[in-house]
Amino acid sequence: MSERVTVAKTYKLFIGGKFPRSESGRVYPVTDSKGNFLANAAHASRKDVRDAVVAARKAFPGWSGATAYNRGQVLYRVAEVLEGRRDQFVAEVGAAEGLSGRRAEAVVDAAIDRWVWYAGWTDKVASVLGAANPVAGPYFSFTVPEPTGVVGILAPQKSSLLGLVSVLAPALATGCTAVVVSSAERPLPAITLSEVLATSDLPGGVANILTGRAAELGPWLASHGDVNALDPTGAEDRAELAREAAGTVKRVLAVPADEPDWTQRPDIARLRRYLEAKTVWHPMGV
Amino acid sequence: MPAFEYAPAPESRDLANLKPSYRPFIDGEFVDGGGEPLKTVNPATEEVLAEVSTASAADIDTAVKAARKAFEKTWGPMPGSERAKYLFRIARLIQERSRELAVLETLDNGKPIKESRDSDLPLVAAHFFYHAGWADKLDYAGYGPDPKPLGVAGQIIPWNFPLLMLAWKIAPALATGNTVVLKPAETTPLTALVFGEICQQAGLPPGVVNILPGAGDVGARLVEHPGIDKIAFTGSTEVGKLIQRQVAGTPKRLTLELGGKAANVVFDDAPLDQAVEGIVNGIFFNQGHVCCAGSRLLAQESVAEELLDKLRHRISTLRLGDPLDKNTDVGAINSAEQLTRIRELADSGEAEGAQRWTSPCPVPDRGFFFAPTVFSGVHQSMRIAREEIFGPVLSVLTFRTPDEAVAKANNTPYGLSAGIWSEKGSRILWTANRLRAGVVWANTFNRFDPAAPFGGYQESGFGREGGRTGLEGYLSV
Numbered sequence: 001m002s003e004r005v006t007v008a009k010t011y012k013l014f015i016g017g018k019f020p021r022s023e024s025g026r027v028y029p030v031t032d033s034k035g036n037f038l039a040n041a042a043h044a045s046r047k048d049v050r051d052a053v054v055a056a057r058k059a060f061p062g063w064s065g066a067t068a069y070n071r072g073q074v075l076y077r078v079a080e081v082l083e084g085r086r087d088q089f090v091a092e093v094g095a096a097e098g099l100s101g102r103r104a105e106a107v108v109d110a111a112i113d114r115w116v117w118y119a120g121w122t123d124k125v126a127s128v129l130g131a132a133n134p135v136a137g138p139y140f141s142f143t144v145p146e147p148t149g150v151v152g153i154l155a156p157q158k159s160s161l162l163g164l165v166s167v168l169a170p171a172l173a174t175g176c177t178a179v180v181v182s183s184a185e186r187p188l189p190a191i192t193l194s195e196v197l198a199t200s201d202l203p204g205g206v207a208n209i210l211t212g213r214a215a216e217l218g219p220w221l222a223s224h225g226d227v228n229a230l231d232p233t234g235a236e237d238r239a240e241l242a243r244e245a246a247g248t249v250k251r252v253l254a255v256p257a258d259e260p261d262w263t264q265r266p267d268i269a270r271l272r273r274y275l276e277a278k279t280v281w282h283p284m285g286v
Numbered sequence: 287m288p289a290f291e292y293a294p295a296p297e298s299r300d301l302a303n304l305k306p307s308y309r310p311f312i313d314g315e316f317v318d319g320g321g322e323p324l325k326t327v328n329p330a331t332e333e334v335l336a337e338v339s340t341a342s343a344a345d346i347d348t349a350v351k352a353a354r355k356a357f358e359k360t361w362g363p364m365p366g367s368e369r370a371k372y373l374f375r376i377a378r379l380i381q382e383r384s385r386e387l388a389v390l391e392t393l394d395n396g397k398p399i400k401e402s403r404d405s406d407l408p409l410v411a412a413h414f415f416y417h418a419g420w421a422d423k424l425d426y427a428g429y430g431p432d433p434k435p436l437g438v439a440g441q442i443i444p445w446n447f448p449l450l451m452l453a454w455k456i457a458p459a460l461a462t463g464n465t466v467v468l469k470p471a472e473t474t475p476l477t478a479l480v481f482g483e484i485c486q487q488a489g490l491p492p493g494v495v496n497i498l499p500g501a502g503d504v505g506a507r508l509v510e511h512p513g514i515d516k517i518a519f520t521g522s523t524e525v526g527k528l529i530q531r532q533v534a535g536t537p538k539r540l541t542l543e544l545g546g547k548a549a550n551v552v553f554d555d556a557p558l559d560q561a562v563e564g565i566v567n568g569i570f571f572n573q574g575h576v577c578c579a580g581s582r583l584l585a586q587e588s589v590a591e592e593l594l595d596k597l598r599h600r601i602s603t604l605r606l607g608d609p610l611d612k613n614t615d616v617g618a619i620n621s622a623e624q625l626t627r628i629r630e631l632a633d634s635g636e637a638e639g640a641q642r643w644t645s646p647c648p649v650p651d652r653g654f655f656f657a658p659t660v661f662s663g664v665h666q667s668m669r670i671a672r673e674e675i676f677g678p679v680l681s682v683l684t685f686r687t688p689d690e691a692v693a694k695a696n697n698t699p700y701g702l703s704a705g706i707w708s709e710k711g712s713r714i715l716w717t718a719n720r721l722r723a724g725v726v727w728a729n730t731f732n733r734f735d736p737a738a739p740f741g742g743y744q745e746s747g748f749g750r751e752g753g754r755t756g757l758e759g760y761l762s763v
Contacts, residue, residue, distance in 0.1 A: 277741065
């Protein structure tokens with residue numbers, strides 16, 4: 001008897017809650033760390049970037065307008081579904097990053113825990129970063145943090161899941177919506193994460209994940225008029241991206257030159273970068 | 287009703303202690319600058335006030351080196367509690383010399399003395415006083431234990447609130463342990479240079495504050511100087527983008543406070559008389575030379591006509607003229623260049639079909655003046671609805687539903703400020719929540735306080751000034 005033939009998965013893009021192929025029809029082969037063929041990933045184009053930005057903008061009012069408690073529950077639900085797919089992620093991350101079983105497990109566990117950590121921040125940032133301002137006059141003045149809008153993220157090239165979670169989760173936790181370009185060489189865990197997002201309660205368009213080349217897609221994200229912030233972590237020519245971003249006064253994250261050790265516990269800097277302070281005044285009187 | 291006649295009540299210009307010439311302040315001393323000297327003009331009379339020596343490339347270099355040395359040797363290592371005392375001293379010295387500074391500001395800028403005296407100067411002192419208290423409490427600011435300063439801050443400020451913008455820049459920078467090289471605006475350098483004198487009187491260590499007068503080229507050189515760790519800029523979005531581009535790819539930190547096109551939304555249940563006062567303040571305060579000016583009035587259709595009638599009547603009573611006169615409401619436009627820009631944009635409003643109404647107030651023959659102007663029938667596509675005019679020109683649009691008001695208010699690449707007028711609390715909070723702007727004034731306008739963060743969304747810039755939030759831009763966090 002011959003062995004059962006496995007059903008291979010087609011890896012597509014994740015835009016607006018759906019899984020389209022690249023409009024360009026392009027794909028590129030993805031191999032494991034030893035060079036064995038794994039799959040053909042969709043090779044996203046400029047048009048895919050623009051479609052993803054449209055989806056992210058459309059999703060922004062609903063996601064940013066949801067209560068912080070609700071956003072927290074939705075993000076926690078993502079962690080629940082991640083946990084359920086733990087074995088699949090261990091296999092994919094192991095193949096992508098060339099990690100042994102134990103080390104791949106540790107990375108996936110850290111990614112799930114990281115997601116839980118950020119999920120818990122949704123309803124705390126306002127009390128930690130907001131303020132009642134003691135102004136010198138008969139006014140009630142308060143400052144609340146609000147999400148900056150649509151965020152373009154060039155995900156880390158090396159850390160295919162933990163790195164990705166570490167850059168995506170903070171953006172979503174603030175109430176921003178995101179367009180992510182995954183690691184080029186290690187894109188498969190990102191698409192599997194998309195399946196987790198799609199089957200959690202995250203509204204379509206809140207997170208959009210494209211597989212492809214940061215060098216090709218980054219400039220379109222950086223210059224796009226409807227993108228409010230840019231995380232250039234996975235890009236090589238960050239200076240050029242930052243110059244492009246200046247045309248629309250984007251918030252560009254300052255990121256270390258080399259990919260950081262994602263296993264380190266983060267601080268809230270990534271949350272702060274995606275938040276705008278809004279100060280509201282009203283007179284007091286009778 | 288005709289306006290009351292008032293006898294002239296001018297403040298004495300002698301109080302300004304105006305000197306024939308002013309010089310850059312570098313490393314604790316006033317020195318001759320190597321740049322082309324400039325003449326600063328009183329925009330209300332067009333007379334030359336003083337000659338100002340400007341900074342050359344070599345002067346910038348000297349100033350940055352002095353600031354670096356001060357950062358490394360004196361200011362940086364100094365305990366916060368000691369830095370605080372210098373800032374408290376500066377706050378007090380400003381209070382003591384506030385009348386002199388107010389008159390000088392009005393002479394150089396053209397703003398009414400009642401504004402420089404009652405608004406600018408008290409806020410300047412308050413800003414130093416507030417930040418002084420932070421200097422030894424940074425552990426509690428929420429950026430982790432013992433947050434570190436960035437180093438040398440290059441700061442570039444505009445001409446609309448010369449000394450207040452200086453305070454917004456210098457106070458937080460010094461409180462957090464940075465040293466400063468600041469360039470005041472080309473047309474309004476005088477109060478910044480008197481501030482150099484105040485630094486001397488406060489005994490501030492040399493090099494902690496350096497003031498370099500000059501034009502845009504001095505600012506550009508400062509931005510690209512490799513010895514600068516942080517750039518803070520307040521000015522136009524156009525220049526802000528150039529600076530962001532220039533700083534891109536360098537380790538320099540950047541905060542930008544740029545232009546605006548604020549919507550001032552008046553709902554049909556608003557207290558109209560109160561709203562009229564707020565609208566007038568929102569657009570005519572400081573001749574409309576305010577980045578957060580309420581330059582787009584969005585009136586609910588059912589009250590638009592009544593509101594416009596009241597507004598025109600109220601605006602007709604504004605007194606335009608000698609900025610030194612204590613009764614003057616609207617002073618001079620800061621420069622001939624700015625006046626040309628305002629005229630050009632106002633003409634475009636007419637050409638594009640909006641209805642122009644101009645206050646019948648008398649306009650002086652000399653000096654740069656522009657009578658308060660209101661455009662009604664403005665559509666969103668018109669230039670006067672989209673571009674920052676930075677002058678006493680109000681564009682009036684209408685809306686029917688709250689959703690439409692929010693959509694129109696947010697239909698701009700800017701996002702600095704906004705106003706809401708309504709008697710209904712839930713409607714105010716609903717609207718405030720949806721307006722994409724860094725400052726929202728409800729049933730008031732143009733309120734500022736060092737404890738309240740100020741700054742914009744989108745193309746109005748990034749970073750905040752004031753409050754705990756404002757410290758972030760000067761800390762390595």
